[in-house]
Amino acid sequence: MLLRMSNLFLRTLREDPADAEVPSHKLLVRGGFVRRTAPGVYTWLPLGKIVLENVAAVVREEMNRIGAQEVLLPALLPREYYEATGRWTEYGDTLFRLKDRRGADYLLGPTHEELFTLLVKGEYSSYKDFPVILYQIQEKFRDEARPRAGILRGREFHMKDSYSFDLDDEGLRRSYEAHREAYIRIFDRLGLEYVIVKATSGAMGGSASEEFLAIAPSGEDTFVRSTGSDYAANVEAVVTPAPPARPIEGLPEARVHHTPGTPTIESLVDFLNGAGLGRTFTAADTLKNVMVKTRAPGEKDWEIVGIGVPGDREVDMKRLEASLAPAEVALLEEEDFAAHPFLVKGYIGPGALQANKIRYLVDPRVVEGTAWVTGADQADHHVVDLVCGRDFTPDGTIEAAEVRDGDPAPDGSGTLYTARGIEIGHVFQLGRKYTDAFSLDALGPDGKPRRITMGSYGIGVSRVVAAVVEQSHDERGIIWPRQIAPADVHVVGTGKGEQIEVALRIGRELEERGVRVLVDDRKGVSPGVKFTDAELLGIPTGVIVGRGLADGVVELRDRATGERSEVSLDSVVDTVVAIVNG
RNA sequence: CGGGGAGUGGCGCAGCUUGGUUAGCGCGCAUGCUUUGGGAGCAUGAGGCCGCGGGUUCGAAUCCCGCCUCCCCGACCA
Structure with a gap:
């Protein structure tokens, strides 16, 4: 029809x-x-x-x-x-x-x-x-x-x-x-x-x-x-590629420093760099320990878990939840800290966790031989050069840190975006x-x-x-892929002569050849309106029956590419059938 | 649930601060004439409980109170 x-x-x-x-x-x-x-x-x-x-x-x-x-x-x-x-x-x-x-x-x-x-x-x-x-x-x-x-x-x-x-x-x-x-x-x-x-x-x-x-x-x-x-x-x-383990021998001793007023990573880094330690620290040199609690399905009690991630990264709760699923996860609340006085907010380190049998999971980048600045488990104190595998041993790794643009791809092919x-x-x-x-x-x-x-x-x-x-549009409208377009061909009749009659005739002939057709046979509608509508509707192929009709030609248009060409009235049906059949 | 914005003919909007007479504009729609290759022109016309309820006032689209709805961001959700 x-x-x-x-x-x-x-x-x-x-x-x-x-x-x-x-x-x-x-x-x-x-x-x-x-x-x-x-x-x-x-x-x-x-x-x-x-x-x-x-x-x-x-x-x-x-x-x-x-x-x-x-x-x-x-x-x-x-x-x-x-x-x-x-x-x-x-x-x-x-x-x-x-x-x-x-x-x-x-x-x-x-x-x-x-x-x-x-x-x-x-x-x-x-x-x-x-x-x-x-x-x-x-x-x-x-x-x-x-x-x-x-x-x-x-x-x-x-x-x-x-x-x-x-x-x-x-x-x-x-x-x-x-x-x-x-x-x-x-x-x-x-x-x-x-x-x-x-x-x-x-x-x-x-x-x-x-x-x-x-x-x-x-x-x-x-x-x-x-x-x-x-x-x-x-x-x-996303799986974080772990760097190779490094030898522990020769690394400096871990030392506790008095770091007053440094509850955040930013303040800590600023303090360290002003402390005359002979080197420059960045947030990535610090180990941030975020305390959460998890509860396995069907369990009543929560278990407290320490999550260690590089200080320049946030913990991504969705990644953390996915890693711990099907257990529930929640951040520790004030009363949890109150119930566990060895957790010194802002200065939590691996030491207190391990001494108190708290499960401690770290980012895969925390491998043996890496040295970190992290909390010393007392207010206003941090420990520098705390070496993984020497000074602390995590209970495992966990994918909890946020993924950022530029991180290495897990398949080693490049970087992520x-x-x-x-x-x-x-x-x-x-x-x-x-x-x-x-x-x-x-x-x-x-x-x-x-x-x-x-x-x-x-x-x-x-x-x-x-x-x-x-995925398939431009500033003028939709560009339907032919497979799902409302029609294969949009035949537009424009002009006050016999163009509309001819457009309808072409439409009928195309339809007999198995082509799905929409004909713009509106009378008294200006060409601009019809062209604009055709572009909005996005039917892949256009046939314009207009001013060229006097010379026996009609125009073909491709919605996707914008290409236009003229074809004789006699051959338009064959040409369009060929286009539609690909 | 938190934050932001908005409800005025079919669609998009103005008017509201500083109440005032027939509520306005563009698009669309109807009729006629002209126009016909890029959203035409002229003329005439149809179409609105101004989200809902209450209040203030001589008078409320406009001010006040309450409610409802919708949109966007987030939370949530697959």
Whole structure:
């Protein structure tokens, strides 16, 4: 069916919406692809709906290719299923909850592990049935504390979620790998620039997990890349290369100095450099000891732990938490210090920690033979030349220090720099958390039940639409990759003669040849308006039927490159078909 | 939850400090004429409980009190 601008349900806006900040939000609204309905909730208008379906179609094809089967579960779910896994409470305020007329609790599905597990349990019970991969493309609901950036982070969004069910770990690994490769094909086909980073599994209790991040400054996830390779990782996953150990012999003795009024690293460095010690100190020569407490899951008591990092770096709480997961972490409070008088705030050193059996974990840069300025465990005193391996022995290393631009890459390829990404896909070896909760077993050939192991895999379909726009636009508008563009060709008729009729005829002929067409057949609209709209809408190929028609030529335009050329009216259909077929 | 900003036709905004008569501008929309290769011109017109509630006042978009909502940053969340 030929899309015609004269009756298309579309209104483009000349100005950016006041509430939009990021390019995808501005352009998708201005181009009439979406309209905001409620905070974080968007209506998809005809052109947007086409794009959304095009993305879904690519996802669907690649999922089917790995043997996944599509189903559709309800979004409206009774509380009981999520009660069984504890997520009714664990999900907290992010869960959309509602009650039916009888007062029974329901929720709008944020993700469907429970339902898929039960679905499989209800149908399958033999080892011969497995493995199986099921998926759906559906609206998900999450009552985000702060929806933002248009459809990049909404409260209702389209997501492809799939779930693999395998008899053993090796099967899970294969299902995971199949998804990973399918995702690579999907995002490649969509023309996205992305990285795959190792994700920290967090509280979900899984093992292997990777995120696909579309690179964009507007992304919410920070990750690091190397200048010398395609290394990419979450900040939490960055491993600090340890320098080689150094010989201890010949290093100066550790000496305690009176350092009045130096509770901060900065004041300490200033003091030392003014103390006439015959050398210059920097913050990196100091060892900062940050006290935290951790509590393992299910435990009641907190354990105090000392974290030693070079004084020029802050402790990155997210990295620290990831390193200690699944234990909880908190900074020490005043009463904790009060309860442990050997902890002298501002002057804590390894000595007191080890003397009092406090676990002491240090940054990987603190290796044997390195000498440090650190606290001497009494007010206004620091010790200089405290040598690791001689004067103190840490209980281990920990990734807790912040990662900075210019740090060496873990793979030795160059230096790290930070970038931002939009999480568009997530693959996750869940394991047996949900199959345990619902006792999903398959009867093995030996007649004994085997607990099924599971993976879950998501793609934010609506978010992908926004991510594509984030990566593919210019100051004039969107530049859709052909695979998901609302049409292949935008035929614009401009002029007061027969141009519009000719444009429609070209459009119909192209459509008969299998090309997806949008025709601007609006009458009384000036050429400038039509060109501007065409650039905003971002359809890859343009055909302008205008003033050249008198000479039997029309103009071809490439939205991405801006290239223009003239082609005879007789050959335009063949030419465009050739362009579209690549 | 903390900080900042904002609610005025479909969209973007001004007016509010220093209350005053028909609430204004641009875009869009409707009708007519002109115009037609880069967001056209002229003319005429439709469209607004000025977020909600209360108060002050002869009179409130404007001042006061309370509430609600939205946006941005952070916290939180995958």
